[in-house]
Amino acid sequence: MADWFADNGLLLGLALLDGISSAALIFMVAVGLTLVFGVMRILNVAHGSLYAIGAYTAASAGIFAASLGLPAWASLPAIVLSAALVGAVTGPLIETLLLRRIYDKDPVLQLLVTFALFMILEDVQKLIWGVQPMQNDTATRLLGTIDVPFGADVIPFNAYQLLLLPGVALTVLVGLTLFLRRTLTGRVIIAVTEDREAATAIGIDSTRVFLLTFTFGAALAALGGALSSPTASVVPGVGASTIVLSFAVVATAGLGRIEGAAIAALMIGLGRSIAVYFAPEFEVVVPYIIMVAVLLVRPQGLFGVAVTRRV
Amino acid sequence: MSRPGGKQEALLALAGAAALVAIAFGAPWLKFVLTIALAKGLAVLGILLLLRAGQVSFGHALYVAFAAYVVAFLAPLVPEALVLLPLAALGAALLGLVIGLFVSRYREIFFGMMNLALSMVFYSLLEKFYHFTRGTDGIRVQPPRVAGMALTRDGYEWALFGIALGLCLVAGWLARIYLASPMGQALSAIKTRETRLEFMGISARAALLFAYVASAFLAGCAGAIIAMTTRHVTPLLGYWTASGELVFIAVLGGAGAVLGPFLGAIAFELVRVYAAATLADSWQLILGSVLLGVILFASRGLWGVIEALLRRGRRA
Amino acid sequence: MIDSDFSRRGLLLGAGFGGVFLPDALRNAVQAQGTRPTEIKLGITTFLSGPASVFGVPGKQAAEMLIEEINAAGGIGGVPLRAIFVDEGPGLDHLVGEFRRLVQNEQVDVMLASISSGSCLACTPLAEELKKVTLLWDCGTQRIFEEHSYQYAFRTQANATPEILAPLLYLLKTKPNFRTVAVVNQDYAWGRDSWEIWRTAQAALKPDARVVAELFPRFGSTDFSTEITRLLALRPDVILSASWGGDLDTFIRQANERRLFERSTFVMPLAESSLERVGRSLPAGHIIGARGDHWHMHPRPRDKAHLTRFVENYRRRYNAYPIYPVFHMAQALSALQAGYAKALAAKGGAWPNQVELAAAFPGLEYDTPTSRMTIRADGQGLEQQLIGTSKRVDTHDFAVLDNMVIFPAEMVTTPAGKISTDWLKTLKPDILADMPAPIPYA
Incomplete structure (x- = not known):
């Protein structure tokens, strides 16, 4: 019995490490969606497509950089630059051409516009990048592995996944929170999040806020994808599976709650990795079980505030 | 507001039905596509009931898939379409009642997400219980008898097409009555001023629950027909994109009248077939663009377009 | 047009x-x-x-x-x-x-x-x-x-039976002393079916081998870190993965980065379709299949x-x-x-x-x-199965196949009229004696 515990205690430790790194990626996937949803009240189904496009762009950029003979470290800024590029191009394009025309329409229509966009972008990805899995692992190889002791054994972990991903996720979390609380633009965004009518009434230009937010959200989606590209192959269909996961995170977190998204991502990441060790059959349903469980106890999500019902 | 009256809608429905029969007669392969479209129209009619209450379910494919699997499992035991169909639909309604008791507390995005989550759990279970469900390979459905008769392939296809068409007419008519009744009117109140509804002594939750169970029943009918028509069920019937498709069709057809879902479903399936025939590897692009066009330029859906034409016709 | x-x-x-x-x-x-x-x-x-x-x-x-x-x-x-x-x-x-x-x-x-x-x-x-x-x-x-x-x-x-049985026979011949096996397959019908075939045949041909982990990550997974950590800790002698496409590419890369290939022998019946894409991430010494006898550098083609x-x-x-x-x-x-x-x-x-x-x-x-x-009379095609071991060569920047065995179709295909899982149970270890000699990479 004591032996069993000793063994599983160690395993639990490993599960924790895996859980944190996978939570980091889940957070990066969901944070942009959370932000956009919080401010604009649009559940952007095309978020998954932006994620995929970010991943494809970063992989292409990495391969291109390598073909130019640039040093391996160049693949790291390439990731960030690709994400910024995707955000800067697609964000304003989608917001001004599509979303702006439907802000006054039924939320269902807004959602379906992004659903239509998702379908279109699925094929656009295929037209641009084909169907063969793409990947560029320069960054992972550059950072190498870290040996974590496990009893008498050692378990090598990717430094990229173990340190860099959680580091970036934490930076984004702290940076975004500070930006929203401390800067004028951030406060304006929060004001719009809390009460759109009141914000407009006191002269806040919500058009500009929406454009900014959506572009930022698109860049974050692309960053999530770009960060995944060194460890995972990008294939057609990755957008569809990504978006359901981010939906689960956003609903668990509570509408537009960045810190909620971080905690939800942590719960899902840890839940999944613990499941792989102790009940692998449940790994797939973990995000949904967590979401249902949280919403049962807190119908507005972890950090959601109960909205008074319309009279 | 001048809206087409009941009589006009009924006439349109009958004319549409006659047109469908004519098409099915002329192009046998389209009979299959139309049967599927009509079945989906039934499920979308359920989505429309919920839309009236301002609620969007992103998980109604759950009930379609559930009923389809009920048919797949029961078909060897009770090989009779007229028994399988109601059994599967009632099964779906029962499941809808259990889930509805719990999701009817939620509104808007949370309502949508709860449905999405539950449908994804069900989807995963279909894949997980591999030895029972055959996972993604799916289960083959042997053609059941119809009213005690073992039919030829063509006869069977006609029978199912007829059942689907008949069900659509009846369901559309009942839905119209329901939406005009106080229970149905309460749905629109949930969308606009839910609290006032409760001041009036009507439980918003009960009103929504009723609509939810009805929508599960309709989705169940759809699933049973789809299972008996394609005669092979797979978990993909319950994937979130299938749920999204139902909402997509609702908007395409227009949520303004009970004819909308059927109009939408038929247009959707035909566009998909056309898109697949012209550009097999870019059908999503075409379908997405069509939806985008409808939302941006005809946000009341195909029904909205027809309504406008009718009004112009009457004025002329 | x-x-x-x-x-x-x-x-x-x-x-x-x-x-x-x-x-x-x-x-x-x-x-x-x-x-x-x-x-x-x-x-x-x-x-x-x-x-x-x-x-x-x-x-x-x-x-x-x-x-x-x-x-x-x-x-x-x-x-x-x-x-x-x-x-x-x-x-x-x-x-x-x-x-x-x-x-x-x-x-x-x-x-x-x-x-x-x-x-x-x-x-x-x-x-x-x-x-x-x-x-x-x-x-x-x-x-x-x-x-x-x-x-x-x-x-x-x-079909699946010869495509999975052949790599197992190859493994039994080349690494007869393995004791523990783990599986990492995609969670859908092919992943489950191929594991069922492998497990049934393994129970008949090497009953003393133990299954230490059965992992079925979601179809389309983009991260196998947790599975890999668990396998690194378990140290199974053999890891079977009948995965394919992006899933297999990712799994191979992540396993290589974390040196899992050094601890276990991999058997990957579909890896031929990933060889060029994963390039140098696939080290030498692991068992590769191709769902048939095809490879662009087939050692003894008909023509x-x-x-x-x-x-x-x-x-x-x-x-x-x-x-x-x-x-x-x-x-x-x-x-x-x-x-x-x-x-x-x-x-x-x-x-x-x-x-x-x-x-x-x-x-x-x-x-x-x-x-x-x-x-065959029942409609099933009889196709040979080519299985080999990965090898690094200077002429290609991806792994090639070495010690290739081309299994005759009749040897590994379920006879007409029989159910695969029943037939696999009747296999005897002496089937290995009929295995053709391996052909080295040339």
Whole structure:
């Protein structure tokens, strides 16, 4: 019995490490969606497509950089630059051409516009990048592995996944929170999040806020994808599976709650990795079980505030 | 507001039905596509009931898939379409009642997400219980008898097409009555001023629950027909994109009248077939663009377009 | 293109005024008189969207290339081929509808069905009802001909049983002393089926080996870190993964980065299709399969010039080495040519109808880019299985195969009329004695 515990205690430790790194990626996937949803009240189904496009762009950029003979470290800024590029191009394009025309329409229509966009972008990805899995692992190889002791054994972990991903996720979390609380633009965004009518009434230009937010959200989606590209192959269909996961995170977190998204991502990441060790059959349903469980106890999500019902 | 009256809608429905029969007669392969479209129209009619209450379910494919699997499992035991169909639909309604008791507390995005989550759990279970469900390979459905008769392939296809068409007419008519009744009117109140509804002594939750169970029943009918028509069920019937498709069709057809879902479903399936025939590897692009066009330029859906034409016709 | 315009217009007419087409019976009557049609229409179902398009699109490309070549050489019996492609991606209700459209409206002459086993399981009975000759060109499930018999459906390649049994036999021969096994398969029918086959055969052939982990990550997973950590801690002697596509690529890369390949021997029955993409991430010493006997550097092809021409033509056109679905498509089209030739000969040169064409396939022999295959009386193709060990060489920046064993089809294929899982249980370890000698990489 004591032996069993000793063994599983160690395993639990490993599960924790895996859980944190996978939570980091889940957070990066969901944070942009959370932000956009919080401010604009649009559940952007095309978020998954932006994620995929970010991943494809970063992989292409990495391969291109390598073909130019640039040093391996160049693949790291390439990731960030690709994400910024995707955000800067697609964000304003989608917001001004599509979303702006439907802000006054039924939320269902807004959602379906992004659903239509998702379908279109699925094929656009295929037209641009084909169907063969793409990947560029320069960054992972550059950072190498870290040996974590496990009893008498050692378990090598990717430094990229173990340190860099959680580091970036934490930076984004702290940076975004500070930006929203401390800067004028951030406060304006929060004001719009809390009460759109009141914000407009006191002269806040919500058009500009929406454009900014959506572009930022698109860049974050692309960053999530770009960060995944060194460890995972990008294939057609990755957008569809990504978006359901981010939906689960956003609903668990509570509408537009960045810190909620971080905690939800942590719960899902840890839940999944613990499941792989102790009940692998449940790994797939973990995000949904967590979401249902949280919403049962807190119908507005972890950090959601109960909205008074319309009279 | 001048809206087409009941009589006009009924006439349109009958004319549409006659047109469908004519098409099915002329192009046998389209009979299959139309049967599927009509079945989906039934499920979308359920989505429309919920839309009236301002609620969007992103998980109604759950009930379609559930009923389809009920048919797949029961078909060897009770090989009779007229028994399988109601059994599967009632099964779906029962499941809808259990889930509805719990999701009817939620509104808007949370309502949508709860449905999405539950449908994804069900989807995963279909894949997980591999030895029972055959996972993604799916289960083959042997053609059941119809009213005690073992039919030829063509006869069977006609029978199912007829059942689907008949069900659509009846369901559309009942839905119209329901939406005009106080229970149905309460749905629109949930969308606009839910609290006032409760001041009036009507439980918003009960009103929504009723609509939810009805929508599960309709989705169940759809699933049973789809299972008996394609005669092979797979978990993909319950994937979130299938749920999204139902909402997509609702908007395409227009949520303004009970004819909308059927109009939408038929247009959707035909566009998909056309898109697949012209550009097999870019059908999503075409379908997405069509939806985008409808939302941006005809946000009341195909029904909205027809309504406008009718009004112009009457004025002329 | 005139052709596609025509079919589009046909569809329009079909939707609008249907019934203007010749009914099937009339058309068959015309054919029964032996008149040569102006073209042979092929309906080909394949994945053009979603993760499985990594196989579906190369399959489609192969078909386009080969049909062009066949037509340039005069078509089949002087009649050119034309292919109509259908996407399996949107799901079965759509696919089954499209199947009907191709048969009933486009009036295709032969269907080539499906990558997904689910699609094949749904389409085969339909083909039988519609009385349309259907070649199953890629799907893996062994259930098709074991659970039913069909008059119109034939498989022009092997099935899951030989494709999984062969790598197991190879493992038993090359690493006979393994004690523990773990599996990491995609969580869907193929992943489950292939594990069932492996486990059943392993229990019969090496009962003392223990299964220490059964991991079925979500289909389309992009991260296997947790699975890899667990396997690093468990240190199983053997890790089986019948995964494919992006999932397998990611798994191989992550396993390599974290040195899992140093701790366990991998058996990857589908890795041939990932070799070029994963490049240097796949180290030497692991067992690779190809779902058949195909590899672009096959050591003993039937006709070396033919294989070289095939590989070079494909590379020139699509800038990649052909992978197994490309070979599978070649097999199906070769079987189609041989089938028509046989049916035409049987009828003294008159054009065969569907029944006569179908009758040509049982016992049919046809050439593939690497060997010569036979279709058994029950419709199942008998295909050799090539298994090898990965090796690093200077001439290629991806792993090549070494110590290749080409298993004869009869040795690893379930005999006709038997159910795979029952047959596998009857296997005895002395089957290894019949294994051909390995061929080194040259």
